[in-house]
Amino acid sequence: MAGSTFGHLFQVTNFGESHGPAIGCVIDGCPPGLALSEADLQTDLDRRKPGTSRHVTQRRESDRVEILSGVFEGLTTGTPIALLIRNEDARSKDYADILDTFRPGHADYTYWRKYGLRDPRGGGRSSARLTAPMVAAGGVAKKWLREKYGTQIRGCMQQIGSIAIPFDSWEETERNAFFAPNAAIVAELEAAMDRMRKSGDSVGARLRVVASNVPTGLGAPLFDKLDADIAYAMMGINAVKGVEIGAGFGCVDQLGSRHGDELLPDGFAGNNAGGVLGGISSGQDIEVSIAVKPTSSIRIPRRSITRAGSATTVETRGRHDPCVGVRATPIAEAMLALVIMDHALLQRAQNADVHHSVAPIASRSPTG
Amino acid sequence: MAGSTFGHLFQVTNFGESHGPAIGCVIDGCPPGLALSEADLQTDLDRRKPGTSRHVTQRRESDRVEILSGVFEGLTTGTPIALLIRNEDARSKDYADILDTFRPGHADYTYWRKYGLRDPRGGGRSSARLTAPMVAAGGVAKKWLREKYGTQIRGCMQQIGSIAIPFDSWEETERNAFFAPNAAIVAELEAAMDRMRKSGDSVGARLRVVASNVPTGLGAPLFDKLDADIAYAMMGINAVKGVEIGAGFGCVDQLGSRHGDELLPDGFAGNNAGGVLGGISSGQDIEVSIAVKPTSSIRIPRRSITRAGSATTVETRGRHDPCVGVRATPIAEAMLALVIMDHALLQRAQNADVHHSVAPIASRSPTG
Amino acid sequence: MAGSTFGHLFQVTNFGESHGPAIGCVIDGCPPGLALSEADLQTDLDRRKPGTSRHVTQRRESDRVEILSGVFEGLTTGTPIALLIRNEDARSKDYADILDTFRPGHADYTYWRKYGLRDPRGGGRSSARLTAPMVAAGGVAKKWLREKYGTQIRGCMQQIGSIAIPFDSWEETERNAFFAPNAAIVAELEAAMDRMRKSGDSVGARLRVVASNVPTGLGAPLFDKLDADIAYAMMGINAVKGVEIGAGFGCVDQLGSRHGDELLPDGFAGNNAGGVLGGISSGQDIEVSIAVKPTSSIRIPRRSITRAGSATTVETRGRHDPCVGVRATPIAEAMLALVIMDHALLQRAQNADVHHSVAPIASRSPTG
């Protein structure tokens, strides 16, 4: 209720601050009998962690996750899975001088107004570091969905600043620092990011996340629509300012005759819906795009005010990403996995007795 | 949990189907002592209701709301406020022939896969008619927020199909059938809509909703961010495919030095944030944009399948809106009001003891 | 959150006041495909309704329930089932003189302190009349549980005032006005109740509710224990002051060697546990007892205070039950059904993939 628990039945409660002793989460509601080890979660944590290339923050965190509960002899027991990640490289002195002012674009001002006090070290609770436990939790969901339904969840970069990134292949996304699905554009991205870092400024990004082999029937008619819950999950990621499902804002000037995906015996003729109709999954790929704003911590001096309300100037000197969107891909994947997992459990709670004599139509849309 | 209850503390439980005996909702958690009558809710219901111009569906519903509980001698009592709207003009025969097939873009197929059966009359539960109780509930929230904080929530059309609508004034939005904030463009919109209706096709729309005089400090750090809950509310409106807060997708190619709104003693220098920083309201206007897909019910024949999986053709003959976005403005306003109301209660639950000696900085951004 | 919604997955949202236009509820999360008509719900409503014997309040309500949504062609659709019961016999003048004072044992004082105002007509929201929609909702749960698992939920009176009622047979409970499972004691109860009514005083009662053929595995380890949720449900019924599971307070002076029910190949050797071990159903009968306080509305003058705080005397003249416990049996049954239904859905959400090669041990405890 205070906003640190995500999900209805597969619930993840997140805790921690950027420069506190530890961050982590508690996953409640995981089905029992899932083979699970720390190694299963480390892969995505490593994809997200800082310090992996010169294009992201140079903070050094191993992001080693420890499973504190909920697993016995290598299998989940159905009881809460607590995950702990110790903070290692917390240089709090970098932030000592910003306690009395507010960085533009940051949550400094709003936290202070809300709570009357704030932990300024590394952004405290508002740090993107708090997405690490969600990536770990998403790893559990991904594994269960893959083993149960063959569901696959993948993300890639679509645009960094003004550079659009044409989709070439999923394989390429894991071969460069940008999760760019296109080898040819990597050099251009690297050069742009180097310039950005040197200028002390930052830039936004646009990402895409796709879930394939999602069962039909997930979601709800009115409020907990699958796409509404996805929008909630995505907009809740640090720095996200926009969310699209399927055609997204492109539907504004589409005609209905073009937008509505026709149904054919071998599948839908298109996927403008992005895999969701009336809030319920259609069996098509779930297609999501998000806009990530430019990193708020930049080295360029900006105007701000002090806590007393007088004018001042603020300039960030800590270690930051020139484009926070770069590390957002595994985060967005994890959040999508959590939503789908949650709805998979909700679906069988209410509708386990629904049986069809006709199989769902195949997904025809090539994912790419 | 099954998705018919909206909100955390100001909770609205919605019920009904398009062609059933009645639709309505139960509002739980409303503060006591609010003066409330059916007339207070009728204004927005009338703005949303069908049959008010030739540009929207010709279904005739008076949408008269009856307060069944929670109000005593003209004041809310703090107990649930049940609202009932009887369905009047339910021509179910229009839909008899679609029970065995699925309309492209509609929820027919997904409901059937989810539940194994469906109420096909007027779209059943998936009908946009179910937004009427939310408009009524939003009216309660609007009234409380206005009286308590002076909060004002307004919406307008930004684009219909390819016709962008430059903002001129809020006053104009209530003088035309499109909620267009610009008198000069109304003739062009009317002509376009007449053509669309005659063609049997439909078109999408882009809307904007703004909340002014929102207290600072509403929202939560991690998941129930104010913008995340707004995204959830907006994406949950029928036919919405995209949500933006502030700069939205425009932030992708912004520089951080431009995006991050500077703080000055007399207010923020801009509002790229859309009134939310780190998931918490800043006191700026809350700025939201949504994309509404073209109406799925069109008179043009489309390919589909039968429940048995064989190919067929479907053509809708019922009464529909050529652009469902036209009636979405009061709906989006209501949903935004519900989110803000909910967070206003959450905020004082946790932080009622927070006191500042310095007033929040003023909102400088002109709403327009 | 404001306390008018019951349950996690099978959620019932209750609304209404004793003398308002109507009372009712919205059931969300009901599995689709259940055959359901108003007649299915009327049986239990009739068992609870006032005016059926001289031993209960003489208010005349037909308690006819109307299904407003969620049922199509006689089957539940999976969408919210709204139930409406119009109030008919609301003699509000009976209560006009108590607006300025507080009846001992009633919620008058606490409602006023909480909300600052209250609806005094018939107790407003605090009236036991608000249990009628729960009885109807419980009827849906009972029907689903019976058809799915053969679950049977029955209640009976154990004690009225100082008269203990030995259990004879379940059949007898439906043959007298007290739900007494024993024909021999009915005359004594009638005489006692007649005396009580004439004296203007009231008396408490002790009830027992039993669920048989409950699947094993329902419940949760820590907080949403099946017995904890039952205690919550029972203590939430008007006038209930105590709840026991199995041996209840009798376990205080039991030895562990006697209390712990041994497991034998053909079933448990006893049922001190009341069908719940570690918060999870064992397959034994769920055994619950509750204490219902004497009706607070009595004709004997009592000391009280006015809203201004000065001393006064209050005497109730409206129509009331001399023992509210008499009508509580169908209510307690309904609440138990709702809890079990909810946990049945929760169980398959998380544990649908759990399979055992060995059947659960049979319930050996004779229900009686």
Added chain:
Amino acid sequence: MAGSTFGHLFQVTNFGESHGPAIGCVIDGCPPGLALSEADLQTDLDRRKPGTSRHVTQRRESDRVEILSGVFEGLTTGTPIALLIRNEDARSKDYADILDTFRPGHADYTYWRKYGLRDPRGGGRSSARLTAPMVAAGGVAKKWLREKYGTQIRGCMQQIGSIAIPFDSWEETERNAFFAPNAAIVAELEAAMDRMRKSGDSVGARLRVVASNVPTGLGAPLFDKLDADIAYAMMGINAVKGVEIGAGFGCVDQLGSRHGDELLPDGFAGNNAGGVLGGISSGQDIEVSIAVKPTSSIRIPRRSITRAGSATTVETRGRHDPCVGVRATPIAEAMLALVIMDHALLQRAQNADVHHSVAPIASRSPTG
């Protein structure tokens, strides 16, 4: 939803198993600005911890709590407070031989039926050890309530086995191993417990918990009644089989004229209500009694079955309490504190604007 999160606004998510690496909890929704250190929580943890006298289990745990987040410079920040307690003395070999059978009175059988597998070490998740994090969380609630409202929460033993313990003074409860409010009876209790321990059997207990200086108006009319939530909290404590509020089961043979507490200008004339009327606190002391069953782990051989369903005998050899009720007092206090804290936040969320010109009547009932 899977039952490891307690509370609505002041939410505590519990994790861990008896013999896993650690146990703990995450508290979300705590108001900011509360001075809090580990020492504040240690007092109650030490009152609950094992190994403190010969009358409780000899497991040696220091139960040192570590605050991982949510506190900055000695004050709560409003963000989640994660508490970690490492398990130290986990002799898992004690339990190796019980994996294939089920201890009578324990959750072994039901966990296995529910999840298909279980962690048998020390009872795994079903161990009373999991109450330690709740005691710590309750310490936060107690501190806030005391500082904000002067609320005081105390518990004491009322009966162990057949030995009733007359109330003498609250001070005495902290001077003996049984939380007995009476020095004169301690020797008798010690002798009885020594006999019990030697016999290898166990015995039940009855406890009382009282909250004084509770604000009026806490609770809700229908389901989240203050007493219903208390019943839920208490019945959720390991081994609890009965809960009473105020007169409890004693109300069954009370007359209404005696039960209903009269209101006088200087306070209520009695407290049969136990501080709750219509589900809402009256300002009287909240009076709760609970029944705790005898420890299920006893050294006396009992009949049971194997996982394959054949007959066997089970005898517990691990370290256990002869009366688990002995250590339950701080647990029950903590759970009561959590419920009241939660409702205090809920109350100001909805009703912060309610103002009375007349002070609530004083609580006259002497607590004792």
